[in-house]
Amino acid sequence: MRTQMGESVLSRVVRIFEAFTPEEPALTVSEISRRTGLHVATTSRLVAELVSHEFLTRDEDRRVRIGMRVWELVTRASPTLSVRNAAMPFMEGVHDVVGHHVQLGVLDGGEVLFLERLSAPGAVINYTRIAGRLPLHASSSGLVLLAHGPADLRERALAGPLHRYTPNTPADPAQLRAILAEVRRQGYAYCPGYVHPEALGVAAPVRDDRGEVVAALAVIVPNNVGAQSVVPVVRTAARGVSRALGTPAPQDRQHHSGAVRDGGATP
Structure with a gap:
């Protein structure tokens, strides 16, 4: 599946994951948007979908982190x-x-x-x-x-x-x-x-x-x-x-x- 701009949804999801660093494991949606270059509305929608699948998770203060589901899948297949x-x-x-x-x-x-x-x-x-x-x-x-x-x-x-x-x-x-x-x-x-x-x-x-x-x-x-x-x-x-x-x-x-x-x- 590709967006109207020609970039696939998967590529955008990869950019979201790459926004996190060891030094900054928790980010706001606005920070993710800025780091990926994605529109904040697009970022918010993709983050919400990833959270629903437990690939991302939200803290009590609404900051976003990599979810345990990613660790589970990677460990299973690594x-x-x-x-x-x-x-x-x-x-x-x-x-x-x-x-x-x-x-x-x-x-x-x-x-x-x-x-x-x-x-x-x-x-x-x-x-x-x-x-x-x-x-x-x-x-x-x-x-x-x-x-x-x-x-x-x-x-x-x-x-x-x-x-x-x-x-x-x-x-x-x-x-x-x-x-x-x-x-x-x-x-x-x-x-x-x-x-x-x-x-x-x-x-x-x-x-x-x-x-x-x-x-x-x-x-x-x-x-x-x-x-x-x-x-x-x-x-x-x-x-x-x-x-x-x-x-x-x-x-x-x-x-x-x-x-x-x-x-x-x-x-």
């Missing part, structure tokens, strides 16, 4: 649900040891999308949040996903722009390329002060049953000399999540690769 479910026990174990932030991120377009985060009172500053995003080049999770992602994704990231959050953020393409090679070589990303001077991120890859990197498990800890001690904790947990997802042992992956090269024959 392809990332199995990754999150497999990761949670390991994330809880890491959190008990580290006592700061533990998070799980996946690749979504040209950004890392965070599916889950565990934190604690008094933990070091952290800009990430559940359902939040960061550029791939700036975070430990993003660097892991970028390092193991498609070559064309890396080239697009290297082409920039590379936003610098702190003086330590890799914003030079040559520097970023070297960092990605190091992440692949050593098996983890180590990012002191990339997003905030006081915070350090460590992330390791999570692999699926085909051995493909599907997520990154990371911790955010204080940026000090003791941070190196969390590296084996993160790597061990990421391998545990990978095993829970059915990742074959290294020798099995090598055997499978050899079989493919030999046309699928098995010894």
Whole structure:
């Protein structure tokens, strides 16, 4: 169905959902109208329909929020649900040891999308949040996903722009390329002060049953000399999540690769 102006109703509904941000999860109809560029009468009508289907909800002060129905449907059908479910026990174990932030991120377009985060009172500053995003080049999770992602994704990231959050953020393409090679070589990303001077991120890859990197498990800890001690904790947990997802042992992956090269024959 399309409106008289040529834009589909669905496109207008998408614009309404995109008006909400983590910083501003509740908006008035007038604010939604202004952010979407839709006429206030059109916005009011669409919001009312979405509220009737429980995709949006209204507070007592008539401000509009995303409804629980959206969360229900997304959770029911999300392809990332199995990754999150497999990761949670390991994330809880890491959190008990580290006592700061533990998070799980996946690749979504040209950004890392965070599916889950565990934190604690008094933990070091952290800009990430559940359902939040960061550029791939700036975070430990993003660097892991970028390092193991498609070559064309890396080239697009290297082409920039590379936003610098702190003086330590890799914003030079040559520097970023070297960092990605190091992440692949050593098996983890180590990012002191990339997003905030006081915070350090460590992330390791999570692999699926085909051995493909599907997520990154990371911790955010204080940026000090003791941070190196969390590296084996993160790597061990990421391998545990990978095993829970059915990742074959290294020798099995090598055997499978050899079989493919030999046309699928098995010894």
